[in-house]
Amino acid sequence: MNFTLDQLRAFLEVARTGGVRKAADRLNITQPAVTARIKTLEDTLGAALFDRSSGMALTKRGDALLGYAEHYLELGSLIERDVAGPEGFTRLFRMGVSETIAQSWLPEFVQALRAAYPNLTVEIDVDISRALRERLFENKIDLALLMGPLSDYRVENVALPTFDLRWFRAAGATHASPAEGASVITFARDTRPFRTLKEELLARYGPDIALFPSSSLSACFRMVAADLGVGALPQALAEPYLSRNEIEEFDPGWRPEALTFSASYLTGPGATLGQAAASLALKTAEDFHK
Amino acid sequence: MNFTLDQLRAFLEVARTGGVRKAADRLNITQPAVTARIKTLEDTLGAALFDRSSGMALTKRGDALLGYAEHYLELGSLIERDVAGPEGFTRLFRMGVSETIAQSWLPEFVQALRAAYPNLTVEIDVDISRALRERLFENKIDLALLMGPLSDYRVENVALPTFDLRWFRAAGATHASPAEGASVITFARDTRPFRTLKEELLARYGPDIALFPSSSLSACFRMVAADLGVGALPQALAEPYLSRNEIEEFDPGWRPEALTFSASYLTGPGATLGQAAASLALKTAEDFHK
């Protein structure tokens, strides 16, 4: 009579999602592996846990196991929280990061994370915030560093320092300005800053302003330097271009509102590491912003 | 972060007994295996659990783990009790049996046990009750079928049918009787029946009665049949010798008191199987005694 935590996790995930395939996705293992775990668990317990005839429905015994299994995993995360040391976290930690952060203090953060948890395998996924949100809810990433807090009861948000947006243009292009019809280069379509900026520009200058969204922030800066338009971009990332004299800041009389970021993770058992990493991200970001 | 129930069991046993060696004894594995389990557990938790400098004392973290580990094992036995089926008991079940029972309904009991729990590996150890008692407290056997209830708060006793003792002599040896100085053949030295019988004989017939203790009950019967003395032996085991006309019963005017047996097991988590087996033993014994 010896079952493992992995088996119980697989059991719970199948019971919750109602399918072996979905459970396998969430557990990051192959689908036959989930089948095998369930089968082994059923063998060691000597009882059928699922009724396969109508699509993996819980049997009576499976239902009885449900509560115990949850209790088990809770205990596991309590141990993780109260007795495990930093070196105990030997596993994959998947982060989703929006590009603004990836371009600023992400390296320092990863370094700090690896120093604090030396056995952690860190996997980084740079994408737009909307995609990160989805991936977080799908449990495909453990921590998301993205724009704005996520308002969902399942999510814990740690507010990060904001990024001020400033106007930039190619160095010496003294007349370029949105007021004079210059194109505006900014974030990828489908992001919140893009939409608010678009509305703001429409309200201030009418419908003729062209917006060039780019999925790469550094591409934005390079396009600004090449005088393809002016940019409303994070001040914190402009320094290298400014010091190389490729771009210059200017003031058209207003600024887009600052970008708010948060470190967000799903709550519930197993969130210990997400919580710790979010705090560390906040600390790193504060150091970075002086 | 993946620890095993086996690791927690080893941890608990070392913490309780204060030694790796003793823990290994109780867990029925070698001592290096215990070391390895503890080490692996410490590695996966990334924290030292024992302070080796002064003989395996718990560290602060080890102490914190203690309560959680106990809770874990409790949950494990709850699952065993509530969701596992009979086929789930795939393990070694060690029984200690006193010879009287081994000679009577033990085969039927083992058969019934194996039918109820087909995956059980049953190990049988026939010895005198005093030795069985020790082995039970050392956790070297899971169930003891022995004489009399064990009065200890750790032990649960299920009363079994008693065995009446009768007097037997060789068939046709009409004059053999303890009153006429015949030797008395009975149980092994160091058993309770031996002592009470000895006192009784001393009180009734004086110090001249020779007592021949034998460690084998069937040897007792054969010695009686060979007219080496008379026997005070369990009636229930006499039938084959009576029907083959090798021995006969006689009445010297009194009988030793009946033997009381019990199925005894240690209480606590993990006693599910002991409890079930004890009930089954009672049922089998009652059937045997008609």
Next chain:
DNA sequence: AGAGGTTACGGGCAGCGTAAGGATC
């Protein structure tokens, strides 16, 4: 035919026992 679950199979790794090696009293 396609989606979802199980079975077959080969490779890697973990955990056991035996045997040898410290450390501490």
Next chain:
DNA sequence: GATCCTTACGCTGCCCGTAACCTCT
């Protein structure tokens, strides 16, 4: 030197992923 605990090592058995198979719609 005796008593514990740990390390070394070969072996077995488990569990994963790949790939083929089954079954129901």
